[in-house]
Amino acid sequence: MLLDMKDTSLEGVIKNALEEDIGSLGDVTSECLIDSECESEFSLVVNEDAVLAGLEVFKNVFLLLDKNMVICSSSKDGDKIKSNTIVASVSGKTLSILKAERTALNFICHLSGIASMTNRLVNLIKDTAVILLDTRKTTPNMRLFEKQAILSGGAKNHRFNLSEMVLIKDNHISSLGSVKSAILKVRDCYGKKYKIEVEVKDFQELNEALLLKPDVIMFDNWKINDLKRALKLVPDDIDTEASGQINIENIADYAKTGVKYISTSYMVKHASWIDFSLNAVEVKHEIKV
Structure with a gap:
């Protein structure tokens, strides 16, 4: 960008x-x-x-x-x-x-x-293969400027806005009743038009997601030991992302789990x-x- x-x-x-x-x-x-x-x-x-x-x-x-x-x-x-x-x-x-x-x-x-x-x-995780991503937590009307600044700092951009991809989050899942229902409804609406990422909060939701093979599974607010266990269950053709409460003190530990992406708003909120x-x-x- x-x-x-x-x-x-x-x-x-x-x-x-x-x-x-x-x-x-x-x-x-x-x-x-x-x-x-x-x-x-x-x-x-x-x-x-x-x-x-x-x-x-x-x-x-x-x-x-x-x-x-x-x-x-x-x-x-x-x-x-x-x-x-x-x-x-x-x-x-x-x-x-x-x-x-x-x-x-x-x-x-x-x-x-x-x-x-x-x-x-970025420097804290440079010895790993993890890709650092931003979020949509940006200053109103400043998103494009701030996301460009994040690129200048060496990270990558997550979706720019709600229209770029499907990201099924906890509130969507609560409204539909389950991860399975949410993924199936998205596929019924769009087929393969959009990349699908789904957020999971526990192993039950992870197992539901794995059966339907979304493009990306986001582990939101997972403890490091649980994340390590969960990643062993995910096949190579599904990308993984850790998010939630990731900061300058713990990002290196999350990077060592083997997750592909880490997303955080820390670089905007704490700059x-x-x-x-x-x-x-x-x-x-x-x-x-």
């Missing part, structure tokens, strides 16, 4: 963020102090070690506000960057830079935080913002006097 910054829905998220910060009357401080013809160059500096994400979003915040802005960078999303690295330069009208500054920083700080936390998790700053390098005209 690659961000298409010409996508109007992505532009809309950025425009809404700019409008939220600039307000209905504009930047009353900068418009009072800065001459409209003043031009500047600013440097984007990272103040701690990080995995970079959101650079294209950062650039497009400025460009959507002022198409004449020039943003240059030799870095790219997914790069591991050291503290005090200059990541990008931003040149153009000083007023435009100051108006867009906080919004642009908010995006790149947030998304780089997710990428950095994702990379920490800390990365500290970036935008510093003036050159001002070509003086402020108003």
Whole structure:
């Protein structure tokens, strides 16, 4: 998945963020102090070690506000960057830079935080064959940005939305009465149109699922010892996924069980913002006097 910054829905998220910060009357401080013809160059500096994400979003915040802005960078999303690295330069009208500054920083700080936390998790399981997946637990209207940040951190994306695949969860099973009933009804509705994943909470549900051979079985909130026992029952032609309460402390232990996928929202829920700053390098005209 690659961000298409010409996508109007992505532009809309950025425009809404700019409008939220600039307000209905504009930047009353900068418009009072800065001459409209003043031009500047600013440097984007990272103040701690990080995995970079959101650079294209950062650039497009400025460009959507002022198409004449020039943003240059030799870095790219997914790069591991050291503290005090200059990541990008931003040149153009000083007023435009100051108006867009906080919004642009908010995006790149947030998304780089997710990428950095994702990379920490990936490194904890790098000696196994497990594939780390995200979830749909994302910030409203930020899913595409956050899922791209997760890719930058080295993990993979689970389904993007409800229309991509069938995932039969506990509430579906409760409504239908059994795993068997749910899988059979899905197959009656769709045939082989959609990949089918089913969540199981215990060995009884696992045995029901195994008889009907879904594409993926998700073990939700299983203890590690029970998961190890369960995986021995699953044939090679059914993929397996562990999910629920998986975090930075226990992910390595889950990875050692032999499960194929681990899905977690930890990288979104527990990511800390990365500290970036935008510093003036050159001002070509003086402020108003």
